[in-house]
Amino acid sequence: MNKGKQPTIKEIAKRLKISTSTVSRALNDHPSIGLITTMRVKKLAEELNYEPNRTAIFFKQRKTFTIGVILPSLSEAFFSAAISEIENFANSRNYTVILGQSLDDPERELKIINTMKVHRVDGIILSSAKNTREFEYIEILRNAGIPVVFFDCVPDLVQINAIVSNLKTGMKEAIDTFASCGHRGIAFINGPAHLPASKEREEAFIDALVNNGIPLNRDYIVYTDLSEKGNTDATLQLINLSERPSAVVSFNDYVTLDAMNAVRSKGLTVNQDIFFISYANYPIWKYMENPPMASIEQLPGKQGALAAEMLFELIDRDTEENADDSGIKQGRKIVLESKLVNQHV
Template sequence: MDQKLPTIKEIAKRLNISVSTVSRALHNHPRIGLRTKMQVQKLAEELHYEPNTLAISFKQKKWFTIGVILPELNEQFFSQAISGIEDVATAQNYTVLIGQSHDSMERERMLVEAFRKHRVDGIVLSMAKNTDDYQHLEVLDKYNIPLVYFDRIPKGGQALSVSSNIRSGAEQAVRYLLEKGHKRIALLKGPDSLIASAQRQEGYTSALKQHGLQLDPDLIKEIDLSPEGTRAALTQLLALPQRPTAILCFNDYVCFDAIQAARQAKIRINKDISFVSFANLPICNFLDVPPLASVEQHPYRQGQLAAEMLLDIVEKRKTITDIKPVILDTELRIF
């Protein structure tokens, strides 16, 4: 027969004290004397007592669990962000549940619903690339489940969010290429459903304007972030009467796909066409021919700040109205 797990009542009975005294002693309440605390904690250890987390959750109306939804865990950017989220959550005794949307709004919707049913205390989300309807996210308000976005955030800029200054990063990248003598610079900007795509184009356009260069719409390509989409866009750029001498890519993964396609077209990388991208992934340091530079977006720090923002609300240290969106400065890292 399985041995029954020890309870607070059993400890109280053995020591001939009240259940409330045991509970307070286990939590180091200042009103409980040192001798009683030591007796309670020693017996609890001998009995291998463990708190009933389910009962605690019901009493406190908290589950000490947060959900995290991101596009792809195998992308280094998001794995670094997860590390930041987990470090903050673990330090505050919260468990992290992770779900991948695989850049599908429908899968994202299913994960939000699953986390809601599992009664997570809050959700940290980096949106799928095709999310253009926020109803499945807005419904969380009804259940008092706070939602914090990171990196891929909704349009409008009013949501609880942590992101990096993409516009500034694009300006830095284009200025760098202009200073190296490039005048025909292309942009692989990503899907229009993402606000980050527009921010890249804004920074790109601003830098060209500052240098007195006219915008050529043929050099701007919307891509869906897939290898096939990137290859198709590169083929279009190479077919132009005046092809670009440099390309600013949506992120390092898009850049890797573009470089591979360029090599297949017998293009000399960073000689015939130079490449600059976003994310500054560690893998860039191990490539034979990396992009010339990449914009650092601080994924670990984004994850940290998003988790801190969420737990400040969950723990009632701050209210939603007290918190403003956080935008981190970007830096161009040259390889």
């Protein structure tokens, strides 16, 4: 064998005076090959530092053994918890995860999707960018035989596979908790109005007020684009009302952080002048001296694990002989219930 040249199955077969097919089967522990032959083949392969030709394997099996995961931002604890569970599941299947961050930019998201398509990932798990409104890429990936599973931020479409959180249950518990503490002036800082998650939260907020006999004040529902300025402006809009609210539910924990800062900037005290409950149970709250009154848990780790499980079911189905890909075409959704946790006050 030439110096620097990678050893091959042919080289091993030549040295052991056996066929290349026997070597291949022995390396893959095929039951038709005897134990002694298998041990001899593996011993020589180890001595020669033999490595399988992954490209040939991928071509033969029509797999790259990689999946793509696209998230808005890894800096958010929610998505860190999700990707950990996704990677754990992928690793158990001997798959590698290729990660991309959209940073909530639709163009960046589409570029990442196209790159993953070109590199022939076997499937994609995606939490859509909050500003994405066009989803033509779903059909493009479907035609390329690449299944997609959404989670958390999910398009309001029928024929998709997704893991979603029922945001209404947590909202109901939040309003019930505020009402039980005597709050009547309850406000809501919502996210961008076009998001399905924003619409779901708002409907749940209004329903929960009605169930508690609290009149709806439209001035108590404000919106943010989720930027620091947007969060602050939305909070000041509430604070500056002639009758400011005493309790606020906010779209997520990052909105709440900015909102609490805005409250303090006006000389008000969190959990005294204004109380907060927000989605989605930021882990750092327990280390803060004055955290929100409670959090609404959306189970990001479980969402990630179930998204990975669903994706591999689709990958396995797609690679079976004469497989029916109706699961990819028709779509399937698993719904997890959000819930109120960590009542700090």
